[in-house]
Structures are given as structure tokens and as C-alpha cells.
Amino acid sequence: MSKVISAHAVSVDGYITGRDAGAGRGLGDAARLFDWYFHGDTPSRVFDGFRMSEPSARLFDTLAARVGAIVAGRNTYEDSDHFGGGSPHPAAALFVLSHRAAPEMTGRQTLITTGIEDAVAAARQAAGGKDVGLMGGEVVTEALRAGLVDEVVLHRVPILLGGGRPFFHALPGHVRLRLVEAVAAPGVTHLHYAVER
Numbered sequence: 001m002s003k004v005i006s007a008h009a010v011s012v013d014g015y016i017t018g019r020d021a022g023a024g025r026g027l028g029d030a031a032r033l034f035d036w037y038f039h040g041d042t043p044s045r046v047f048d049g050f051r052m053s054e055p056s057a058r059l060f061d062t063l064a065a066r067v068g069a070i071v072a073g074r075n076t077y078e079d080s081d082h083f084g085g086g087s088p089h090p091a092a093a094l095f096v097l098s099h100r101a102a103p104e105m106t107g108r109q110t111l112i113t114t115g116i117e118d119a120v121a122a123a124r125q126a127a128g129g130k131d132v133g134l135m136g137g138e139v140v141t142e143a144l145r146a147g148l149v150d151e152v153v154l155h156r157v158p159i160l161l162g163g164g165r166p167f168f169h170a171l172p173g174h175v176r177l178r179l180v181e182a183v184a185a186p187g188v189t190h191l192h193y194a195v196e197r
């Protein structure tokens, strides 16, 4: 069975964007959450143009190569300028979870309006045996609530942003995690957890 994984760049105080994220502005004043994508000398084998430190590239590419489809929340889709009509991942189909229509969507993108279970099921089908990646704080929380998440990766960037969109939202109870790997790299610490059931 393919897995459902979430990998986000997160500030030490838990934000995945700055205060002014939005369409045309990306992560807003938190663009430095992605600095580690570009401040190294090891090119990514999956994402053109990414040059990371060697330990970051090893971990990042291993995760990226596992992903065959993505479920992104509507806010992520909007704030990323609709991913230019494509997908945030060079080899993964995109499914956008929303409550409302998205007439601008292209044939390479699929809208799901019937909830996280249907979004993950459709993505799993499209992933052809590979894993499903989740994008967006609310979407990850929805998936955690539904018991659908297998792994959570925090690319923890050493900054206190002081505000923005929080990664984690309220959950009805505890979710136990097991640390699978911790990798300290220049500009980021990668914390890879498995969700315990």
C-alpha cells in the first residue's frame, strides 16, 4: 500500500508562511524558509534548479522520488499562482482539495470537493503505487484527523517568523510520532517522523 507523506519547510515557531503570503506573493516575507533549496552545491536529481547541501539533497531527493501524486489545499494552490497550470512536482499529478469551483484549472489538475478521504483515494489511484504527498497546513491537519497520514517530515529552518500560517492546527486528540531520522544540514534540520497507529 502506498504511503501518505507530508513534508514542509517550517520555522522553529511553527509557521509555513510569513504574514503576507498570497497569490503573487508566495510565502510572503518567509521566502527564506526555502533558502536551503538553493544554497548548496549538490543539484537535486528530481527538481531542476535546486542546489542543496549534500545531506539535504540526499534526504530531499529520496522523499521526492517516492511521490507519485500530490494533494494540495486550495490556499496552497491559490498562493502558488495555480502552479502555472501544472503541478508542484515534476512527475506527480496534482489534486486540489476545496469546497468551491476552480474554473481556471487545466487538464493536468484535478479538483476534489468531497473531502480529504476522496482526495487521498484519487491521488493514490493516480500515483500508480508510489506515495501521496500532502501540501498545506489545513490539508495535513484534515488528513491527520482522518487517520490518513503515515509520515510527517519537518524541514525545520532556524528562524522565529513571529506570525504567518501555522503548520499544525487543532486535533481532537494526541497523535503519537516516532522519529525515523534527524539530519542536521546547513540552514535546516530535517526531522522525519512516522505516525504511530
Ligand SMILES: NC(=O)c1ccc[n+]([C@@H]2O[C@H](COP(=O)([O-])OP(=O)(O)OC[C@H]3O[C@@H](n4cnc5c(N)ncnc54)[C@H](OP(=O)(O)O)[C@@H]3O)[C@@H](O)[C@H]2O)c1
Binding pocket: 007, 008, 009, 010, 015, 016, 017, 021, 022, 026, 027, 033, 072, 073, 074, 075, 076, 077, 079, 080, 097, 098, 099, 100, 113, 114, 115, 116, 135, 136, 137, 138, 139, 140, 142, 165, 166
Ligand atoms: N513552507 C512550506 O513547505 C509550504 C508547503 C506547502 C504550502 N505552503 C504554504 O502554506 C499556505 C497554505 O496553507 P494553509 O494551511 O493556509 O491552507 P491549505 O491547507 O493549503 O488549504 C486550505 C483550504 O483547502 C480547502 N480544504 C481543506 N480541507 C478541506 C476539506 N476537507 N474539504 C474541502 N476543502 C478543504 C479549503 O479551501 P476552500 O474552503 O477555500 O475551498 C481550505 O481553506 C500557502 O501560502 C502555501 O504556499 C508552505
